Amino acid sequence: MTKKILILPGDGIGPEIVAEAVKLLDCLRTDFGLAIETEEALVGGAAYDAAGHPLPDQTLALAKTADAVLLGAVGGPKWEPLEIALRPEKGLLGLRSGLGLFANLRPAILYPQLAEASTLKPEVVAGLDIMIVRELTGGIYFGEPRGVETLANGERRGLNSLVYTESEIERICRVAFEIAQKRGRRVCSVDKANVLECTELWREVATRVAGDYPDCELSHMYVDNAAMQLVRAPKQFDVMVTTNMFGDILSDAAAMLTGSIGMLPSASLNADGQGMYEPIHGSAPDIAGQDAANPLATLLSVAMMLRYSLGEPDHADRIEAAVSAVLERGLRTKDIAAPGASAVGTRAMGDAVVDAL
Amino acid sequence: MTKKILILPGDGIGPEIVAEAVKLLDCLRTDFGLAIETEEALVGGAAYDAAGHPLPDQTLALAKTADAVLLGAVGGPKWEPLEIALRPEKGLLGLRSGLGLFANLRPAILYPQLAEASTLKPEVVAGLDIMIVRELTGGIYFGEPRGVETLANGERRGLNSLVYTESEIERICRVAFEIAQKRGRRVCSVDKANVLECTELWREVATRVAGDYPDCELSHMYVDNAAMQLVRAPKQFDVMVTTNMFGDILSDAAAMLTGSIGMLPSASLNADGQGMYEPIHGSAPDIAGQDAANPLATLLSVAMMLRYSLGEPDHADRIEAAVSAVLERGLRTKDIAAPGASAVGTRAMGDAVVDAL
Ligand SMILES: CC(C)[C@H](C(=O)O)[C@@H](O)C(=O)O
Numbered sequence A, B: 001m002t003k004k005i006l007i008l009p010g011d012g013i014g015p016e017i018v019a020e021a022v023k024l025l026d027c028l029r030t031d032f033g034l035a036i037e038t039e040e041a042l043v044g045g046a047a048y049d050a051a052g053h054p055l056p057d058q059t060l061a062l063a064k065t066a067d068a069v070l071l072g073a074v075g076g077p078k079w080e081p082l083e084i085a086l087r088p089e090k091g092l093l094g095l096r097s098g099l100g101l102f103a104n105l106r107p108a109i110l111y112p113q114l115a116e117a118s119t120l121k122p123e124v125v126a127g128l129d130i131m132i133v134r135e136l137t138g139g140i141y142f143g144e145p146r147g148v149e150t151l152a153n154g155e156r157r158g159l160n161s162l163v164y165t166e167s168e169i170e171r172i173c174r175v176a177f178e179i180a181q182k183r184g185r186r187v188c189s190v191d192k193a194n195v196l197e198c199t200e201l202w203r204e205v206a207t208r209v210a211g212d213y214p215d216c217e218l219s220h221m222y223v224d225n226a227a228m229q230l231v232r233a234p235k236q237f238d239v240m241v242t243t244n245m246f247g248d249i250l251s252d253a254a255a256m257l258t259g260s261i262g263m264l265p266s267a268s269l270n271a272d273g274q275g276m277y278e279p280i281h282g283s284a285p286d287i288a289g290q291d292a293a294n295p296l297a298t299l300l301s302v303a304m305m306l307r308y309s310l311g312e313p314d315h316a317d318r319i320e321a322a323v324s325a326v327l328e329r330g331l332r333t334k335d336i337a338a339p340g341a342s343a344v345g346t347r348a349m350g351d352a353v354v355d356a357l
């Protein structure tokens, strides 16, 4: 069965980095016999400019019938004056909810070849390998009621709702434990159970779910302490599982510990294993169109896609090995530049990985 | 007029560190003629054990008539099984709301003598001096409705509400700008305006308030990016202002950048300048009663009290200078131990600061 992959370049550097991923997929198809077909569609600011909406119906419909979606990045200053409902980010949020992508996997891995890039001391981050499992279709991102209302005294009041049901908490915790079983078997659930009732329920459900995974160890941590511990001793963590909002904050902090966010992929999965894959860095409008962006996070997102949605773990391993080999050879884009290394552009880096394959 | 200070030792190491602050206050009274009187009361787990509630009515009443409150720390595993309403943390939250302490000031300062303690590379954090201004009596900590309800299908659902009115946002932003005017004149307002309507209102109000402080520069940053930037290049910040929940997370991350949270004080102020002062570290039950805790954050909290609530900035400077002098002499408690430095206990450290005064 030929698998369908929807390609969504998006905004800023999105088109450039996604082009390298398409090269890689072409190589897997022609040289390795991988049965895939790709199609492209609009999302984000590019979709707003072309069709008046950051997530055109047609894009969502194509995404629903695809086995996997590869996204570049969305957003840019050009669209910031728009109302929230029309901003590029809504394209992303609409895909997440429209496809039911409740499980966001964000690895924070330090590549030994890039250890110097971190702002943290080498001994604190050497060998870092954390998997953050973030709930992605619930919580305060989607909770109702929401909005801004005017009070009787004429003053306005903004409101958002943090909401989780037991089943929403349970399914994301199961994902975390299942991943932990293939890694270090330790799950740290992050909440603010000493203040927020909603996350007190989170803690209770996480504890109950842990009973089904006796081979794993569950710990709980308050979110403020988790933010501290990521700075103090990040290697204490194996898998972290948390809410949509806390996961947004902590996964970015964890990513930055590595000093090379241009290297980090992500996966967003639904209950059927269908997934959307994207680099965690943004659309970087300031360097768009200059052949300066690092395509490796996008290529590593393709690896995650092969592993989690296409059932091709060997191809995933192959891509990851090719990326390592290219780093080993000393090739570096600007963001990971180092004295003595060879500076290359987006396309040359993509070519090098395809060659290494 | 004699100023009244309410002393709340609290739990864990609270009583020990507060005892050193009382020594310091006694010295200021007897040797420097400072007109103060102190009284002590119960809060947190200690209050629950003695009186069945983490914030007895009498404690709140005394706090209301005091010019300033000095708090040690609350909480510990002993009280974790209690329901949220009776936990030690509720004592703290009750004081904040009962006294209307909406402005939480959390400096993150790297002491040059302790530069090695940071997990970050020296060039990234040398000279770090950020002031985080956190809203403390609103937002999701206090928003209604809240709680856990059972749905028609028998499933439970947890809910908390993020709520801010324009006037709540305005007054905390004013505090941030007024502090910035005495520092680097730069305010970074942190929100999630691309997703949360409540913080879109926050951004709008912050922008409006900035108009009254033309000598200051306002920037906006999304909270996930702020968490990243604190790790990547923390010295870019002067004053940060944000919501209760985001401030909880970011101020702890910022504090940990210094590597010595045993050194960091905080102030929580209301509209009348009345304030509660406390070290940002917790009650550390594991080392309680061992003369091992670092009292410096508490002594520096007394300095903040003198500056912000008692109108005695000279005494505040004097305490800060005394702490620096003691560090310069090489005295270190366990948490900031360094090769070649003299290890001292809680009491010896307190004595040394009083002597240096
Ligand atoms: C762009 C924004 C809506 C998004 C989020 O907050 O989820 C981004 O920060 C992310 O983490 O993918």
Ligand SMILES: CC(C)[C@H](C(=O)O)[C@@H](O)C(=O)O
Binding pocket: A194, A195, A224, B089, B092, B093, B248
């Ligand atoms: C103890 C807890 C309720 C408190 C908070 O979340 O505000 C603490 O973390 C703090 O930052 O002072």
